[in-house]
Amino acid sequence: MAGYDIVIRGGLVVDGSGGPGVIQDVGIRDGRVVALDDLSAANGAREIDAAGKVVAPGFIDIHTHSDMAHLIDPRAESQIRQGVTTEAIGQCGMSLAPCTPDHRSALFGSLGAKEQGNWNTYGELLSAMDEAHIATNVVGMVGHGALRTAVMGPDAPRPADDAEVAEMVELLRQSLDEGAFGFTTGLEYHPGKSAAYDELAALCSAVADVEAIYATHSRNRDKRYFVGFGEALDLARDTGVRLQISHINPKYGRPEHAMRNTLQMIEWTRAEGIDVAMDMMPTNWNHTTAAALLPTWSFALSNDELVTLLATKDGRRRLRDNRLPMWQLAVEEQWDRIRLISCSANRELVGKTIEEIAAERNTGGAWDAIFDLLIDEGPRLRGLMLSSEAFAEQDNRLVLEHPLCSVESDTMALANDGPLKGQMMGVLGYNWVAKFLGHYVRDEGVLTLEDGVRRLTGLPADRIGLTDRGYLRVGTAADVVVFGLDGIRDNSSFENATVYADGIDHVLVNGVPAFSDGVRHPDHAGQVLRRSS
Secondary structure (H helix, E strand, C coil): CCEEEEEEEEEEECCCCCCCCEEEEEEEECCEEEEEECCCCCEEEEEEECCCCEEEECEEECCCCCHHHHHHCCCCHHHHCCCEEEEEECCCCCCCCCCCHHHHHHHHHCCCCCCCCCCCCHHHHHHHHHHHCCCCEEEEEEEHHHHHHHHHCCCCCCCCCHHHHHHHHHHHHHHHHCCCCEEEEECCCCCHHHCCHHHHHHHHHHHHHCCCEEEEECCCCCCCHHHHHHHHHHHHHHHCCEEEECCCCCCCCCCCCHHHHHHHHHHHHHHCCCCEEEEECCCCCEEEEHHHHCCHHHHHCCHHHHHHHHCCHHHHHHHHCCCCCCCHHHHCCCHHHEEEEECCCCHHHCCCEHHHHHHHHCCCCHHHHHHHHHHHHHHHHHHCEEEECCCCHHHHHHHHCCCCEEECCCCCCCCCCCCCCCCCCCCCCCCHHHHHHHHHHHHCCCCCHHHHHHHHCHHHHHHHCCCCCCCCCCCCECCEEEECHHHCECCCCCCCCCCCCECEEEEEECCEEEEECCEECCCCCCCEECCCC
């Protein structure tokens, strides 16, 4: 009789390919799947009864901002408890490397956290994550903002010159050689919004040279959605880079036809032989920092300078005058559809709308309420997070029908205890898998179970370039989740957001139990994955 480290018995194996599930046993040895069959004649040192449950590859979050979180609190509780075993970090142009020491300190300071580690290059960052003994696997992406800041400094709201572009390209090539899987931009954010097309094309060409992936938070997803998405598609067309359009959901202010037209633009581009896919957030609520609502020129100010400006009537008038706003809802002052979701100084207000906060604090106006909240945050003001009801349910359903749409959280790994207690980046921090599987797959039937699992496993693995994860096959890494679809439940709310979801029974990371029947295991078996040249 063959012996295994773990045998998972009698579950419906949904292998990540989208094909029909099959009831069979899974044998795991030395961190790998080594058998998918009837293993009734074999034994396992550990046995998991999965009868009546789904057995799937560990979920892959293709778009997260857990870069600092893994170093501050490597437990990744909110992700592990949802079955997430791999995260792609460094998204929206924001990564922790390459960097300067001053920039690294400022990034950690935005979360009110003590700086963790000491690195400058991307390879050094990955080594620091190795030493952190993380709970999930991590895939690193190089952020455009990090490259720009390393080359141009933090206060450069202008296009890069030729020499600066060449230096950024060299840093990007080095980072890719050191194990990064790709490159990301955040073109609605400083400093990415100042980049010219030629700068982006030079960087994307370097990514294409090594057949890595480019993921973009495009320049605009509302009134001028076709310009933002069109730029991304042109970059893929002109450079040959593999393109992933991040959180493709169009925002409030977009024409009714925006989602359908965007998908048509993508299909036309794919018909030319260009590799394009996308991902979406399973919610109607997006998020950003409150500071992102301010004009671009304000990002050149230090925190102290910005607080001084926020404290004056004329300064507030200038800060409200934003020619290219992040959210049309703020321009139209629909403050009943914008909520405070994370702060350090006024946590009793978290979950309330800006309209409610303005009334409660008698500020005289919603903008003044936001400015007051920013002042109260002091040195952590750039970590103040807002959420807005900017996405449309019909758009979410439409994009999910596209077979190349993965599902992502756009948040970070958290825990409702420990050093990140009370932190939130977006509304999906504790519930994104539950929202997707519970609402769109089980309740609404937008996707079958098998296709829903594929959007969390095989599809993102293929997009990132992971060759031994995302599927349950003999020889793949034993990242495995066991769950009951009927038991998937989101327990969070705006007012009480840091509550773990239900429905996940077992999670294995590289063949090591991380979560079983409500019990979190202390052994961390996550690996820092590196792209092979």
